[in-house]
Amino acid sequence: MAKTFCIANQKGGVGKTTTAVNLAAGLVAQKQRVLLIDLDPQGNATMGSGVDKANLENSVYQVLIGMATAAQTVLYAPTAGYSVMPANRDLAGAEVELVDLENREMRLKLALAEIEDQFDFILIDCPPALSLLTLNGLCAADGVVVPMQCEYFALEGLSDLVNTIKQVHANLNPNLKIIGLLRVMFDARVTLQQQVSEQLMTHFGNKVFKTIIPRNVRLAEAPSFGLPGVIFDKSARGAQAYIEFGGEMVERIKTM
Template identity: 55%
Template sequence: MARVIAIANQKGGVGKTTTAVNLAASMAATRRKVLLIDLDPQGNATMGSGVDKYNVENTIYNLLVDEKKVEDVIVRDTDGKYDLMAANGDVTAAEIKLMEVFSRETRLRRALEPVRDQYDFIFIDCPPSLNLLTVNAMAAADSILVPMQCEYYALEGLTALMDTIEQLVDVVNPDLSIEGILRTMYDPRNRLANDVSEQLKNHFGNKVYRTVIPRNVRLAEAPSFGAPVMYYDKSSTGSKAYLALAGEVIRRTEQDSAQAS
């Protein structure tokens, strides 16, 4: 049964899509079976996976609104060696359409049930806002991975996200938890970044991943080539960091499974 991890932060520009694409590719490189779901109408995770969002036959819109079979929506051939549910501008309309639907918050969770046992990990790239699509992701997820920059405003955004998660736990998903907090675009020479990093570790303890994603030119360039960074420049610090993160996520998942049994 797949572990479903939503990658979410209400603040934009924190590396959500970069993390979704590169963590999915790194997991797939460890021979895990991975599905990446692009829930953002911008379709950046789709394009970053080497899939043309303008020419894809079915998107997450067709799954959520038209109730297409999940197998018909999955794109099997991506440059990241993982399966993908694509998104494009059509997904913007999904939120409006879902307002008219019964049990709209759990539409994604129910749609994924037939394929959960086919994957080891399912990652959901959420939009940078709290809307019905994000609520669907959190209702479907076992846990939330929060990418964030180590800056003052990011801390404020994290507090707001934690409040949101608490409310959603009460309403749509009592089993939802924080998978981990990932420090992105990290520059150890920046004093504020180091201060915020220490605050995070003091407040959240081992929920903060040991792995840190550095500011890295290759990481920023890779999406324009439609490929995860490990297939663009495997030797880059960004590529190595996401491989390390994949290892850390796997270890935590195995520890949780061992404790549960």
């Protein structure tokens, strides 16, 4: 059965989607079977995996409101090497429609039950807000991977996210926990980033992943080619870091 993880942070622009697509590709490099679920109406993880979001027969929207099954919706992204449950702007309407549906927070979890044995890892790219979409991701997950920049405001957002995870754990998903914090867009030349990194290590200990993702232009360029950075330029520092992170995730799961 697959291990399911949300890539989540309530703060926007912290590299959630970059982490989701590159972790997926990094896990494929570790010979894992991976499904990436795009829960963001912007559909960036879909496009970054080489899937055309404008020509989808089904998307995660149809899955959540019961118009399609997970098996009917999952696509294989050959250039990326993993499977995708894609999203587009239709998903924005799900927020309103889910309100009146039964088991509204559990729709994704229930839909994944039929296909989870086909994968080793299921990664869920969540939108940057605590919405019904994010709640569906958190309720379907075994744990949360939190990508974050080592900046002051990121620490503020982290405390909010930790409280959210505690509430979901208490009320909806007793299996949910933080798997780890991933330091992204890291520039070792910036003293503040080093200080925040040290604070994270002090407060969260082994919850902080050893892998650090450096700030890297090639990672930023990759989505415009419809490729994860790990595949776009495997030799780039950022790509190498995500491959290393994939290996660390596999090892961390063994100890869970």
